Amino acid sequence: MFRNIPTLPELSAAVVTGGSSGLGEAFIGLLGRVAPRVAVCNLSRRPIAEKARAAFHAAPHHVPCDLADPDSLARGAEAVAGWLAASAPTGPILLVNNAGLGAFGRFPGEDPARQLAIIDVNVRAVVDLTGRLLPVLRARGGGILNVASVVAYQPTPYAAVYGASKAFLLSWSLALREELRGSGLRVVACCPGTTATGFFDAAGLGRLPGAAMGAEAVARFALRAWARDQPHAVPGLHNRLLTWAGSCLPRAASAWVAGLVLRRRAGPSLP
Numbered sequence: 295m296f297r298n299i300p301t302l303p304e305l306s307a308a309v310v311t312g313g314s315s316g317l318g319e320a321f322i323g324l325l326g327r328v329a330p331r332v333a334v335c336n337l338s339r340r341p342i343a344e345k346a347r348a349a350f351h352a353a354p355h356h357v358p359c360d361l362a363d364p365d366s367l368a369r370g371a372e373a374v375a376g377w378l379a380a381s382a383p384t385g386p387i388l389l390v391n392n393a394g395l396g397a398f399g400r401f402p403g404e405d406p407a408r409q410l411a412i413i414d415v416n417v418r419a420v421v422d423l424t425g426r427l428l429p430v431l432r433a434r435g436g437g438i439l440n441v442a443s444v445v446a447y448q449p450t451p452y453a454a455v456y457g458a459s460k461a462f463l464l465s466w467s468l469a470l471r472e473e474l475r476g477s478g479l480r481v482v483a484c485c486p487g488t489t490a491t492g493f494f495d496a497a498g499l500g501r502l503p504g505a506a507m508g509a510e511a512v513a514r515f516a517l518r519a520w521a522r523d524q525p526h527a528v529p530g531l532h533n534r535l536l537t538w539a540g541s542c543l544p545r546a547a548s549a550w551v552a553g554l555v556l557r558r559r560a561g562p563s564l565p
C-alpha cells in the first residue's frame with residue numbers, strides 16, 4: 295500500500311503539527327496519496343492547504359492551535375484526544391512533530407520574542423504535546439516522528455537558538471526512543487537540510503542557503519525512515535556528507551566552520 299515506503303504498520307490515524315504549509319503540508323499530501331484511509335488531524339494556526347486534503351477518503355481534521363501558547367496547546371491536545379476517540383478509536387497512531395520556526399542573524403537580533411517563540415514551538419510544544427499523547431500512543435501502538443534538522447548535529451552561529459532547539463530535539467528523541475524500547479512504539483528523528491519551503495522567508499533569510507531538496511522528497515524520506523525504525527536519518531547524500539564532515543571536527547572548530555559557511559551563503563541578507 296505504501297509505495298516506496300516499506301513496512302509501515304497499518305496506521306489508523308496520524309496527528310501532524312504544522313500541516314498548513316511546507317513539510318507538514320507535504321506529509322499530509324503524501325499520506326493522502328499512499329494511505330487515504332488513515333484519519334489525519336493537523337494542529338497549526340492556519341488550516342491545511344486545500345491540495346493536501348484532496349486524496350483522503352475522509353477530509354483531514356484541523357485543530358486551530360498556537361503551539362507557542364501553552365493554554366492553546368492544552369486545548370489542542372484535548373481536541374485531538376476527542377477527535378481520536380470519535381474518528382479513529384482503535385489502531386496505531388503516528389505523531390509527526392513537524393511545526394517549527396527559525397531566525398537568522400546575530401543573537402538576540404531585533405526581535406528577541408521570536409528567539410523565545412523558537413524555544414516554545416520547537417522544544418516546549420513538542421515535549422508537552424508528546425507527553426499528553428503518550429498514554430494513547432502506548433495503548434494503541436504506532437510512534438513518533440520528530441522533524442529536527444541537520445543543524446542538530448553542530449552549533450550554528452547566526453541561527454544559534456534554532457540550532458540549539460534542534461540539537462535538543464535530536465537528543466531528546468534518541469533518549470525517548472531508549473526509554474520506550476520494548477513498548478512497540480517507534481521514535482525517529484528526521485534531520486533535513488535545506489528544503490524548499492517558506493521557512494527561510496519566515497526566518498528572515500530571504501533566500502535559500504544552498505541547494506534545496508523538495509518538501510515531498512523530504513517527507514517521503516522521513517516516512518520511510520520511520521517505517522524502517524531508523525533512530526535518526528538525514529535526507530540527501532550531500533546533507534549526510536556535511537553532517538559526517540562536521541562530526542569529524544572538534545565541536546568548537548565545527549562551530550567556526552558553520553559560522554563561516556552561513557556568513558558566505560547568506561551574504562548581505564544576513565542581519
Ligand SMILES: NC(=O)c1ccc[n+]([C@@H]2O[C@H](COP(=O)([O-])OP(=O)(O)OC[C@H]3O[C@@H](n4cnc5c(N)ncnc54)[C@H](OP(=O)(O)O)[C@@H]3O)[C@@H](O)[C@H]2O)c1
Pocket residue numbers: 311312313314315316317318337338339340341359360361362363392393394395396415441442443444485486487488489490491492493494496
Ligand atoms: N525548510 C528547511 O530547510 C528545513 C530544514 C530542516 C528542518 N526543517 C524543519 O521542518 C519543519 C517544518 O518547516 P517548513 O520548512 O515546512 O517551514 P514552514 O513552511 O515555515 O512551515 C512551518 C509550519 O510550522 C507551523 N508553526 C509555526 N509556528 C507555529 C505556532 N506558533 N503554532 C502552530 N504551528 C506553528 C506553521 O503553521 P501556522 O503558521 O499555520 O501556525 C507551518 O505549518 C520545522 O520544524 C523546521 O525547523 C526545515
